[in-house]
Amino acid sequence: xxxxxxxxxxxxxxxxxxxxxxxxxxxxxxxxxxxxxxxxxxxxxxxxxxxxxxxxxxxxxxxxxxxxxxxxxxxxxxxxxxxxxxxxxxxxxxxxxxxxxxxxxxxxxxxxxxxxxxxxxxxxxxxxxxxxxxxxxxxxxxxxxxxxxxxxxxxxxxxxxxxxxxxxxxxxxxxxxxxxxxxxxxxxxxxxxxxxxxxxxxxxxxxxxxxxxxxxxxxxxxxxxxxxxxxxxxxxxxxxxxxxxxxxxxxxxxxxxxxxxxxxxxxxxxxxxxxxxxxxxxxxxxxxxxxxxxxxxxxxxxxxxxxxxxxxxxxxxxxxxxxxxxxxxxxxxxxxxxxxxxxxxxxxxxxxxxxxxxxxxxxxxxxxxxxxxxxxxxxxxxxxxxxxxxxxxxxxxxxxxxxxxxxxxxxxxxxxxxxxxxxxxxxxxxxxxxxxxxxxxxxxxxxxxxxxxxxxxxxxxxxxxxxxxxxxxxxxxxxxxxxxxxxxxxxxxxxxx
Numbered sequence: 001x002x003x004x005x006x007x008x009x010x011x012x013x014x015x016x017x018x019x020x021x022x023x024x025x026x027x028x029x030x031x032x033x034x035x036x037x038x039x040x041x042x043x044x045x046x047x048x049x050x051x052x053x054x055x056x057x058x059x060x061x062x063x064x065x066x067x068x069x070x071x072x073x074x075x076x077x078x079x080x081x082x083x084x085x086x087x088x089x090x091x092x093x094x095x096x097x098x099x100x101x102x103x104x105x106x107x108x109x110x111x112x113x114x115x116x117x118x119x120x121x122x123x124x125x126x127x128x129x130x131x132x133x134x135x136x137x138x139x140x141x142x143x144x145x146x147x148x149x150x151x152x153x154x155x156x157x158x159x160x161x162x163x164x165x166x167x168x169x170x171x172x173x174x175x176x177x178x179x180x181x182x183x184x185x186x187x188x189x190x191x192x193x194x195x196x197x198x199x200x201x202x203x204x205x206x207x208x209x210x211x212x213x214x215x216x217x218x219x220x221x222x223x224x225x226x227x228x229x230x231x232x233x234x235x236x237x238x239x240x241x242x243x244x245x246x247x248x249x250x251x252x253x254x255x256x257x258x259x260x261x262x263x264x265x266x267x268x269x270x271x272x273x274x275x276x277x278x279x280x281x282x283x284x285x286x287x288x289x290x291x292x293x294x295x296x297x298x299x300x301x302x303x304x305x306x307x308x309x310x311x312x313x314x315x316x317x318x319x320x321x322x323x324x325x326x327x328x329x330x331x332x333x334x335x336x337x338x339x340x341x342x343x344x345x346x347x348x349x350x351x352x353x354x355x356x357x358x359x360x361x362x363x364x365x366x367x368x369x370x371x372x373x374x375x376x377x378x379x380x381x382x383x384x385x386x387x388x389x390x391x392x393x394x395x396x397x398x399x400x401x402x403x404x405x406x407x408x409x410x411x412x413x414x415x416x417x418x419x420x421x422x423x424x425x426x427x428x429x430x431x432x433x434x435x436x437x438x439x440x441x442x443x444x445x446x447x448x449x450x451x452x453x454x455x456x457x458x459x460x461x462x463x464x465x466x467x468x469x470x471x472x473x474x475x476x477x478x479x480x481x482x483x484x485x486x487x488x489x490x491x492x493x494x495x496x497x
Contacts, residue, residue: 002332003068006293009086009210012079015063019072022059027052040065068292078293086210089166098124099134100165103141106179107166108220110208113231118178125179137163140170141177145190152198159198171200175220175235175245188237189244202250203285212293213256214286218245222269224260232260242272251284252276253297262307267316270304274323301325309340310409310434314348327358336361343367344434345374345411366394370402373418374411381417396422400436401429407442408432412454415442419461426464440469447479447488455488465495 025033026045038045040062048054060072069075090111095101106121125131125142132142136158139147148170151158162169168176174192196202205216221242223234235241246252252273261269270278279301287294295303305325308316321327327337335343341350342361354360363371365388372380373395385392399405402423406414408431419425428438431445440448443463446455455476459465468475474482477496480489 004066006067006082006210006212010079010082012076015075015079016060019060019063020056022062023054023056026059027054036066037062070292074291078290081289082207082210082212085205085207085214087166087168087206088209092165095165098128099131099138102131102134102138102179103173103177104165106141107173107176108178108223108225108232109166109176110215110225110232113225113227115230118181121179122181135163136161136170137168137173140174140191140195141179143174143177143180143183143187143191145187145194148191148194152194156198159195159200166206168206169200169204171195171202171217172204172206172220175217175241178233178235180236183236185237185240188235188241192241192244196244196248202245202248205286212290213259213295214290215256216250216254216286218242218250218254219257219260221245222254222257222261224257224264226260226263229264239268239272242269246272246276250276251281251286252278253281253283253287253300255295255300258300258304262304265313265315267319270316270319274319279323279325298326298329302329302331305337306331306340307433309337309346309349309353310344312344312346312349312410314352317349317352321352321356321358327353327356335367339363339367343371344409345371365391366398369395370399373402373421374406374409374414376411376414376417378417392421398436399434400424401427401438403427403442404429404431404440404445405434407445407454407458408449409434412457415457416461425458425461426467428467428470438470440471441467441476443467443476444469444479447476447485447492448483450483450485450488452487452491455491459491459495465492466497 022033022036026037034045037059041058042065046054057072064070064072064075067075069078089107089109092104092109095104102121102124105117105124131138132144133139133147136148136151139151160169164173171192174188174195202217205214205219208215221235221238223232223238225232254273257269279297281297282288283294283297287296301320302325305317305320308320330336331340336359338350338353338358338361341353342363350361365384369381369384369391372384400423403415403418403425404427406412406418426441428441429435430437430439431448441463443455443458443465446458465477466475475496477489477492480492
């Protein structure tokens with residue numbers, strides 16, 4: 001049974017109201033509500049669904065199972081945990097407390113991250129060095145091992161106390177701090193060790209806006225993220241610090257660290273994590289705490305493999321294969337890793353997978369046509385179309401945003417073929433993954449990637465310079481100005497009304 005993840009900052013009251021609304025709709029004989037219960041309740045829809053006595057507990061169970069929980073009490077328990085562990089560090093207001101402000105500006109918050117903030121924190125510390133010893137949290141963030149030792153000597157429990165603007169432990173502030181541009185590894189490790197020796201939890205963390213994947217101490221050490229390495233860099237002592245944490249019991253199956261680092265080709269984090277059990281075990285304390293809301297180690301590895309395949313990360317696929325990641329596991333669409341490699345026209349990745357014993361790809365006709373289109377193989381395209389009546393219509397229906405993915409994945413030569421076969425050059429889709437979610441057009445992709453030749457190709461094929469993306473309601477020119485793409489802005493400005 002497919003499940004739906006909980007939203008950010010999930011509300012028990014909203015879910016309770018939803019369950020009541022479903023119950024009332026079932027009692028009134030609403031076919032959609034009855035179908036909902038039939039899909040998610042273990043007993044399906046009862047014969048007397050329209051009875052006035054149809055219980056709320058039945059729809060609560062269906063709602064819980066829809067979100068992957070075996071019962072309503074288990075869902076409620078999870079939401080209580082989320083309420084306790086949720087933090088929104090990017091929403092913290094400026095403070096008159098200068099120690100708190102040092103930490104607010106100096107740490108990654110995964111929303112407002114920018115080097116200018118860390119520079120401002122460094123300036124604060126230069127102006128008033130005493131801020132670095134104001135609390136154990138600032139001492140940890142400033143890698144002041146002597147100050148940390150003084151704090152824990154006076155009160156050992158201070159090593160585990162949540163405090164500061166983000167309600168983090170001192171070790172969390174150390175890992176997320178970017179105050180020091182080039183701290184010595186010795187200072188960082190001595191500070192971390194002083195905290196760990198005093199009982200600091202190497203698996204401490206929080207739930208960003210209530211989302212289920214925890215931002216742990218290890219997550220902060222590895223850094224990375226959707227905003228890129230300039231705005232969300234690894235800790236300057238990333239690998240030595242991460243090794244120390246792992247040696248002291250941090251669980252290597254850190255889903256948020258894996259996600260944050262998957263966008264860049266550097267694999268040093270994976271090499272270290274594999275050394276300490278990545279992909280094995282039960283998922284550690286966070287998995288035990290959050291249960292089905294958190295991916296298992298094997299599910300984490302499957303997600304890493306799928307990303308690496310679709311983004312042509314040959315070395316990462318090799319690394320994952322060497323460490324016995326399941327090369328036959330099927331995704332939600334029933335595709336194996338080799339199916340995905342063939343579908344996305346990743347021949348080098350496909351060779352690696354086959355060399356490690358993965359089963360050969362078997363593509364349905366529509367997928368085979370998409371693969372041929374991306375590869376620009378006209379002979380194969382014509383053969384598939386001749387052998388399978390209606391296959392082009394099927395491919396267009398399933399992948400309407402294929403031009404966006406072709407632009408984002410480097411298959412630029414295939415774009416004229418796609419447009420000639422009826423794929424819409426102005427269709428919106430996601431550029432980061434091959435998903436038919438209407439986010440941006442291919443012309444937006446060209447701007448974000450700063451590829452003026454691609455932009456001109458798309459314009460020549462009929463791309464609309466006035467098209468707006470679905471997330472920010474901006475034209476490609478707006479993107480060019482936001483991302484500081486002067487050549488593209490010059491190209492687009494006279495075409496944009």
